Amino acid sequence: AQTVTQSQPEMSVQEAETVTLSCTYDTSESDYYLFWYKQPPSRQMILVIRQEAYKQQNATENRFSVNFQKAAKSFSLKISDSQLGDAAMYFCAYRSGSSGDKLTFGTGTRLAVRP
Amino acid sequence: GAVVSQHPSWVICKSGTSVKIECRSLDFQATTMFWYRQFPKQSLMLMATSNEGSKATYEQGVEKDKFLINHASLTLSTLTVTSAHPEDSSFYICSARDTREQPQHFGDGTRLSIL
Numbered sequence: 001a002q003t004v005t006q007s008q009p010e011m012s013v014q015e016a017e018t019v020t021l022s023c024t025y026d027t028s029e030s031d032y033y034l035f036w037y038k039q040p041p042s043r044q045m046i047l048v049i050r051q052e053a054y055k056q057q058n059a060t061e062n063r064f065s066v067n068f069q070k071a072a073k074s075f076s077l078k079i080s081d082s083q084l085g086d087a088a089m090y091f092c093a094y095r096s097g098s099s100g101d102k103l104t105f106g107t108g109t110r111l112a113v114r115p
Numbered sequence: 116g117a118v119v120s121q122h123p124s125w126v127i128c129k130s131g132t133s134v135k136i137e138c139r140s141l142d143f144q145a146t147t148m149f150w151y152r153q154f155p156k157q158s159l160m161l162m163a164t165s166n167e168g169s170k171a172t173y174e175q176g177v178e179k180d181k182f183l184i185n186h187a188s189l190t191l192s193t194l195t196v197t198s199a200h201p202e203d204s205s206f207y208i209c210s211a212r213d214t215r216e217q218p219q220h221f222g223d224g225t226r227l228s229i230l
Contacts, residue, residue: 035218043206045159045221091158101147101212103219105158 002027004094006106013082014114020067021077021109023092031097034068034075039108040088048090051075053097079111087113118142119211121222129230130201136194136225138209145211148192149219150184153206165192199229 003026013019025034036048051059051068059066063080079086092106118141128134138148147166151159163179165171165186173179181203183195192211196203206226210219 033218037221042223043208043226044223045208045210047218047220050218101149101164101215101219102161103149103159103210107158 002029002032002094002096002104004092004104004106006092006109008109009107010110010112012112012114013079013086015082015084017082018078018080019082019111021079021090021092021111023075023077023106025073025075025092025094027073027094027096029096029098033095033097034066035093035095035103036064036066036075036077037091037093037105038086038088039091040085045091049077082113084113084115087111117217117220119145119209119220119222121209121225123225124223125226125228127228127230128199131198134196134199134227136196136207136209136227138192138194138211138222140190140211140220143211143213144189145192146189146213147211148186149210150182150192150194151208151210153208153224155206159208162194196227199227201229203227204229 005024032053034051038046038048049061065078067076089108091108094104120139122137150162153159162177163171163173165184171184186192208224210221212219
């Protein structure tokens with residue numbers, strides 16, 4: 001079974017600075033997708049960024065980028081120019097590309113942004 | 116685009132009653148919908164996956180007679196918690212996607228409190 005590990009329960013960053021959230025996963029599959037979701041206090045899950053395993057290029061969405069290291073099974077999220085609105089729980093998630101639709105989530109990292 | 120509406124956002128009811136939660140995709144066809152449960156300060160746990168017009172597939176340990184899922188149309192799925200008890204109190208979140216290549220889009224969640 002696939003597992004997703006987020007080893008940082010809490011992180012803090014100064015406004016306008018950069019922060020990196022860690023995520024590692026375990027799988028024997030070669031075809032899969034990785035996601036970062038944000039859950040603010042309102043509790044809605046918001047897709048931040050996705051990465052297809054077959055793509056070597058790291059995904060980027062404005063201030064959000066990932067460092068996808070397939071061999072190391074690592075998928076970290078970098079948030080640049082942090083804003084107060086970035087404060088939230090961040091969940092890393094895995095989805096098989098070939099078997100089923102199930103999203104497997106990590107335990108989350110709570111990000112605080114200091115003004 | 117890709118908006119998922121979940122209703123109600125918060126419900127309080129007495130033990131023994133049944134509660135229905137609706138999940139609607141507003142601007143896309145939700146071929147597959149997912150129901151998650153989230154306990155305080157924990158990650159999301161998948162309860163079941165439903166495809167339009169088919170019976171839902173429940174995760175191990177989830178009572179299908181307790182949590183009834185109906186996905187009768189491409190835009191609507193419902194979760195009914197039957198004979199709810201205090202231990203069913205939780206945050207329930209639905210998500211939906213069109214094709215397998217598309218990511219899951221989440222509703223705002225429903226906070227269920229059973230007295």
